[in-house]
Amino acid sequence: MASTYTGERRSHLEALAARLPGQGLASRMIGADDPVLWVWHPHTGRQTLVFATPSHRGWLFLWSPGGQGKADEPERAARTLRETLELAQPG
Numbered sequence: 001m002a003s004t005y006t007g008e009r010r011s012h013l014e015a016l017a018a019r020l021p022g023q024g025l026a027s028r029m030i031g032a033d034d035p036v037l038w039v040w041h042p043h044t045g046r047q048t049l050v051f052a053t054p055s056h057r058g059w060l061f062l063w064s065p066g067g068q069g070k071a072d073e074p075e076r077a078a079r080t081l082r083e084t085l086e087l088a089q090p091g
Helices: 005-020 073-085
Strands: 027-030 036-040 047-055 056-063 067-070
Touching: 005 027, 005 036, 005 047, 005 056, 005 073, 036 073, 047 073, 056 073, 067 073
Parallel strands: none
Antiparallel strands: 027 036, 036 047, 047 056, 056 067
């Protein structure tokens, strides 16, 4: 059974995904009932999964290592993701 938030979660992730190419990033939506966004930097090869989750202050994007951004600011989140994937050290 799909989460009651699936439609809204998918909408936020799609808004973020639409802005990623402008930051030089690529992405793919994965997971049917509980979608997440797989994001990678084509030049560094670094990647992360982005989750969209409701919080008491609205929806948030969460990614590793320790990143987050407001879902109502997808352009800013896309820039922060690019910075993270450019600077992240291989683990």
